[in-house]
Amino acid sequence: MPEASAGSVRVGKHDVMHDVVIVGGGPVGLLLACLLAQRGRDVAVLERRTERSGRSRAIGIHPPGLRALGRVGLEAEVRASGVEIREGRVTCRGRVLGSMSFVRAGSVWSLPQLETEAMLERRLAELASEALMHGVEVQGLRDLGTHVEVSGDHGGETVTLLARYVVGADGVRSGIRELAGLGWAAKPGRAHYVMGDTRDDTGEPSTALLHFEPAGVVESFPLPGGRRRWVAWVRRPLPEVGPMQLATIVAARVDGRFDPEAAGEPSVFEARQHLAERMHRGRVALAGDAAHEISPIGGQGMNLGWLDALLLDREIEHAIETGAPYEAFERYERTRRASAARAIRQAAFNMRMGAPAAGARLRVRNAAVRALAIPPFRAVLARAFTMRWL
Structure with a gap:
């Protein structure tokens, strides 16, 4: 050294x-x-x-992470300050592809880092x-x-x-x-996203929403204080991004529920793996x-x-x-x-599923999501989402 x-x-x-x-x-x-x-x-x-x-x-504190924080006496404080995400739902073009409850596998708690x-x-x-x-x-x-x-x-x-x-x-x-x-060492998996927080107008205060749209995934998760985080796939880094740009991306793919007037400044990031x-x-x-x-x-x-x-x-x-x-x-x-x-x-795998898709690829992906959302695969998927296997 x-x-x-x-x-x-x-x-x-x-x-x-x-x-x-x-x-x-x-x-x-x-x-x-x-x-x-x-x-x-x-x-x-x-x-x-x-x-x-x-x-x-x-923002996500999964069941193993909550137990780890509990080891130093912080579990009760996390539960008191965070928002419990009890379920998730995947849609495409307004149609539900699958849903799952995390209650049995253990809820995810949402709390800003x-x-x-x-x-x-x-x-x-x-x-x-x-x-x-x-x-x-x-x-x-x-x-x-x-x-x-x-x-x-x-x-x-x-x-x-x-x-x-x-x-x-x-x-x-x-x-x-x-x-x-x-x-x-670099590993497979690389993509660009834009992310921002705004008021939660979805009416889904305990649900993670994943929109696997043809133009790319849009995800949203509850936050404390009646707010919600939105994350959207983009093809390349945006030279300039503000609340209106993110609201436009969300509205072009899903029902327009991102309020730019109540949003903070979004950020752009590249997801990489090493x-x-x-x-x-x-x-x-x-x-x-x-x-x-x-x-x-x-x-x-x-x-x-x-x-x-x-x-x-x-x-x-x-x-x-x-x-x-x-x-x-x-x-x-x-x-x-x-x-x-x-x-x-x-x-x-998550990034591949959330990438843009059309034609046969879109049909195959949606069929795979539907298959994963039924028993017994649904329990396995919930366990993976909540990190119980790590």
Whole structure:
């Protein structure tokens, strides 16, 4: 691995040997920090941002993700703040192709990621008040065998932290992944979408609506506060997008229920898929989007990262107790790579189903959706949608 920057100095308490340094203070890094702090472990979280982005991102908390948040005492708060999505329905040209209830498989809870991160940050402050450091840009990483040295810039000053283990939870553009020399392999599944939130005028406050239209999928999901998120497939990135542009796209494909007057600024994104060629090296491991980039269509990425955190928490504790770090991380890698590969395949399937279709292809796709929406396939599909198999 590259060595830490020359001339780095230890300041304040940074000469302390932490049990774990987590790079990235998003939902995955914060959950892992809470889990470790609950065990009484000395954990430090380094977050590059000085304040959280208000940009619209993940909203879906699936049953495994809700259980993970419950491990740090947040399940009741999620239920109180979020909206329960109890069912889903797929249509095309106004005709229902299939519907399913999530009650038996477990409902999905809708809560903006910004609020989820705020909950986790408050919980971490309760467990370890000085664990989270904002404004730290990690620039160097050195695995010394017995421990890892992490160096970075904090407001123009170089800081160095020592830790028994380091976890990179710093997103798809992970600097830790690059510093650790871990490859990043592209996987099938790529598409462009435009997304925005507005008032919910559908009359379906607990239903996920998927419109598999010939011109491309339009999806919508309930949000807290009587609002709704809309996501629409587009052929290429739009040079300029505002509420009116998104409303026009929605109205051209489905009944016009996107109110531009009540909407925030939409965003355009490209869904891509990658998997790290390895999820650990020595005493450094990757988690969440740093380890696997999953299409957000279906809402799997954040929840998949939380399951990474649950297993890492157990394996790191085992490693500290037994002094056998490499075996622990190898078990983590085998388990979580397999789950990530399944999620990538499911997301690629979702994107293919939501792509434009006409003629025979449209008829075949709609027939497949109808088949999947009847027993016994309906129960399997509900289980996959709610991520019970990951």
